[in-house]
Amino acid sequence: MDFIFPFTFRELNVLKQKKFSLVELVHHFFTETKEAGIWIFADLQVVFILDGLDECRPPLDFSNTQILTDVTESTSVDVLLMNLIRGNLLPSARLWITTRPAAANQIPAQCVDMVTEVRGFTDPQKEEYFTKRFRDEEQTNTIISHIKTSRSVHIMCHIPVFCWITATVLEDVLKTTEGGELPKTLTEMYIHFLVVQAKLKNVKYDGRSETDPHWSPETRKMIESLGKLAFEQLKKGNLIFYESDLTECGIDISSASVYSGVFTQVFIEESGLYQDKRFCFIHLSVQEFLAALHVHQTFINTGVNLLSEEQTTSQRSGSAEFYQTAVDQALQSPNGHLDLFLRFLLGLSLQANHRFLQGLMKQTGSSSETNQEIAEYMKKKISEKLSVEKSINLFHCLNELEDRDLVDWIQEYLRNGEYNPEYLSPAQWSAMVFMLLSSDKNLEEFDLNKYGGSQEVLLNLLPVVKASNKAVMTVYGLSDEGCEGLSSVLRSQSSSLRHLDLSTKDLKDSRLKILSDGLRSPDCKLETLRLSICNLSDRSCEGLSSVLRSQSCSLTHLDLDNLDLGDSGVKILSDGLRSPDCKLETLRLSGCLITEVGCSSLVSALKSNPSHLRMLDLSYNHPGDSGQELSALVEDPHWRLDTVRLEPSGVQWLKPGLRKYFCELTLDPNTACQRFKLSENNKKVELVEEFQWYPDHQDRFEHYPQVMSSTGLTGRCYWEVQWSGQVEIAVTYRGIRRKGDSVDCGFGWNDHSWSLECHEGRYSVCHNRKCIVSYESSSPPPLPPPPPPLAQYQCMWTVLLDLCPSMESALTN
Known part of the structure; x- marks a missing residue:
């Protein structure tokens, strides 16, 4: 590699009014290349790192942009970047782009060769963080135990910054309210976090005592200004703020510098390449909380609904309509950028959450009737055909409102063990998906048979299948619709599915063809497929063979036991095994009506591609002399094959179906x-x-x-x-x-x-x-x-x- 050029969208945003060629842009940020007289990069190995796509302004519009191939032609920075990503500019270069998940879909799928997901803390790492954060073992155990009791808090703790926020809050609460109740919801956690920052400002900068009122006039003004900034920029999807953004919100640059100096753990100031100032909140969730607080304060104090297109000062529409508007807007968001905002806004509606905000806003919360009305409104929405992500967020919102009826009902339903899926409503199915995906149980293996295993179960629990490492569904048949659903999971770029067991399914050849379309997808990462006793014939081998020949196929283990494939099917399958793209390591063909003819096809295929297959099971067949030839391959150092199972064998096993046993x-x-x-x-x-x-x-x-x-x-x-x-x-x-x-x-x-x-x-x-x-x-x-x-x-x-x-x-x- 000759050059690695790291760019941040924070820096590139400053240049949105200027024009550059690709060469000029490189020279602008990396002056050494200009001084060295490097103007031609086509003959060099170059990597561009583009950091923070989610912070890009404006969003990149790949569907409507001019094509640019000349690295010396000047244009706007966004057009330059889109042509670089598409490969029109400097096609020999490699790109590495970082982003939050919400913005990842801006880049066309055909421009992406590989996706790497950088995950946060695992459950053991969460505990390790808190163990190292607190020296007192009893305090550590109290905090870890409390976090595990709140699923929403425990889930959020995979974000390292949220672990820090949680530790800051719980340490303060345990110190100041001995024996008091610890915060259980996200809203409670962030209210306490804001209180901790206000107390810190009072003591460190205002010379006051920790026992003094938290919300001095100066502090209140700062929170109101930061809240307005947070909301206005959240609407636009902006995470980084420049001087023009501050001006729009009535904040001058000097005041912003003061805010960052006082609320050092809330608001941050940075200096760019040319000493231009930019600002951001310590974490996006802090911006979302302050935005929700601003919208809630405005409605409570003035009656103005900032979420409504017509912002009037009349409250005759009532609180319920205000919150319903928020729910609707969050559901309409294409990338979910208002999801956490909505959870905070609904959490702030609870009267119980206002006791720590006395002095910051009026103590007027929603009535229990209003909270019940908005809860029922969200349950109605959950019953509609929402995306999994939106349904799950509404369940988190219900949790902020302390309404757990649906989830509690599903938990009781599952505890009873007698499942009749036909009598579950759409909302109850959504509750089950939410419960399974947010459960502390590992999704290493998801067995649909435990939930009834029917077609309806599969279709409703596909999101859980998609999130699992292994899925087992060996009860009932699969319809065309079920196969389409599974195929969509296999084609999904975000699918975690690596192992799929469909044994004993009444699958049929036509439906395997539907599955094969998913298996051939370049995004399919499936490694193990079990199809034993699936009522498949030799015709099914054509689809499987095409999958094995696919360059993107990841299959390493294939189980076809007890299928009436015969020699004709094995011959077709051998064409796939012969392909240099076939990565299969284990192949099970036990009880498949294979004779010496079929075994000869396998021998030929393995001699053409000896690099991968390690285990071959041909028991309960009649391989004849070809079986001995396969056994001989095990002894040959040129083949990876180290296990061949041939016994029991004989002509008596050449009966169709299971009656042979x-x-x-x-x-x-x-x-x-x-x-x-x-x-x-x-x-x-x-x-x-x-x-x-x-x-x-x-x-x-x-x-x-x-x-x-x-x-x-x-x-x-x-x-x-x-x-x-x-x-x-x-x-x-x-x-x-x-x-x-x-x-x-x-x-x-x-x-x-x-x-x-x-x-x-x-x-x-x-x-x-x-x-x-x-x-x-x-x-x-x-x-x-x-x-x-x-x-x-x-x-x-x-x-x-x-x-x-x-x-x-x-x-x-």
């Missing part, structure tokens, strides 16, 4: 409960009123109406159960308890067993006292029925069990 089971009379009647050579069981005579046996279930099979299960096992009434189908370790009425004896109620209970369209899967309940029909969840006196097994249920070697000797059914 069929095992015939009989019931063991020595385990049957005495209310069970066995018949038809111990293949049929009924629950009867009269006790059956069985000899005493140590394996018999003494209390629970249960029976086990005569033989244990090994390898892959498939069987079918015909049933009617109410039935429970289970697999268990042999060591399950048999005697007594302890729940440890019941299938699914211990860590020794897994059970599936079926009754009148209601299905529950249980393990270790945890159950997931689902409903087949659209009827409301029925009350738990009493055990029927008679259950005869006649309706078909299909079961496939795949046991790992460590479990084979211990499990039975």
Whole structure:
């Protein structure tokens, strides 16, 4: 690299009235290049760093700008920058642009090669910060525990500056109000922060005592001036203020310098390249709070609604309309720049938050009726089809109003464990998304099966899927609409999804094609895809092969177990494996009807691209002599392949579907409960009123109406159960308890067993006292029925069990 040229938009903003060529702009900021006589950069390796896109004035309009290719032609700075970013100017140069997320979408996606997200503190780092900030261990533990009780505060603490604000506030509150209540909402936190700064000014600059009134006339005037500046510039999206901005708000440059000298932890003065002065708040959230305080003060003191297009002094419209206007404006903002402002404004409406602002503004807050009215207004908005980000912000607003009804209801709904998604309203779905995304539980793995797993669940919880590292959805089929939703997640530049498990979905070839469109997207970062038992045929391999050939594909693990792909499908898939762009490291093709012909295609593909694949599973196929050739590749140092699974193998595994794993089971009379009647050579069981005579046996279930099979299960096992009434189908370790009425004896109620209970369209899967309940029909969840006196097994249920070697000797059914 020959040159790195760092620019800040704060500096570039000063030049908005001037014209430069690209060469002149470089010479202007880096005079050494001009002195060295460097005028041509095309032959040099150059990096431009453009820092703070969100501070750029005016916003860059890429849809309507002149094309410029000559580095010596002069134009305005914004046109210069847009042509540099588009690659029209100095296309050999590389750019690194920093910005807050809200402004990132200003740059066209086709101009972006890579996005790096610089995240704030992780949860352990938050605790580390407070541990180092306070020496007193008891105080530290009190503060950390308190922060964890307030989700909005805990979430904001990922911002280092907010951790500092929180520490400043809580330290002061603990010192001055012993045994008092600590601030729980963002509004309370920022009110206390302003009080701390006012007290600091009183003591340090005014020679007063900490016990004196906080809001002297001088302090009040400063807060009012800074609030007006904060609001006027927030409306414009400005974070940096120049002399002209101050003048518009009635602040002269000398007063601004005084403010920055007094409120050093609120308002900052900087000097530019040519000693021009610029100002900013210590953090955007401080600007948003002061802006909200200014708007609230103005309305309370004068009745003027600064958010209304027609600013009258009449209050006949009432407080509710004032806050509804704020909600509407925040929802209309394309980049969410009023979100935090709205949270502060609504928080300031609470009467309880005014006790620390006595002397700064009139003590007139909203009535409880008004707060309830605005809360209901926001719930109505949440019921509409808002973006996830806007819905989540409205929930944060409800939290500032201390209204948690929706979230509390969802928490209770989830605690009950019996999910019927069809009866959730749009607002309740939004509440669930908010709760899951703001939960302190790690989204490393999100299992949709726990929430019912239906199509409606998937579509409503797509934002949570998008935020998760791994998503599991192995219940119910996927419609075209569901596949489109998943495909949009895969195409999203901001998606965190890296691992997707769709095993046992009734996916079908046409829907895999929809998913493949997302997998081919240059923004798709998926690394693992599981499609086992998904009802896919050889035709599905064309889409998967095209994905593997895609240069942007990140897939390293692909599971296609138990799909009837056959040799024709494997041949198509091998075309993808042969591509130099294929990065696959693990490929599972167990039970896929593959013969020697298909294995030969795999051998050929691996010889063409030996650099990536490390594990190949071909068990439960019939590879013939080609299997030995694949095994030989493991020993060859030129191939990365180090594991090939071929056994069990043989022609018996070339049966379509799951019936290849069929095992015939009989019931063991020595385990049957005495209310069970066995018949038809111990293949049929009924629950009867009269006790059956069985000899005493140590394996018999003494209390629970249960029976086990005569033989244990090994390898892959498939069987079918015909049933009617109410039935429970289970697999268990042999060591399950048999005697007594302890729940440890019941299938699914211990860590020794897994059970599936079926009754009148209601299905529950249980393990270790945890159950997931689902409903087949659209009827409301029925009350738990009493055990029927008679259950005869006649309706078909299909079961496939795949046991790992460590479990084979211990499990039975």
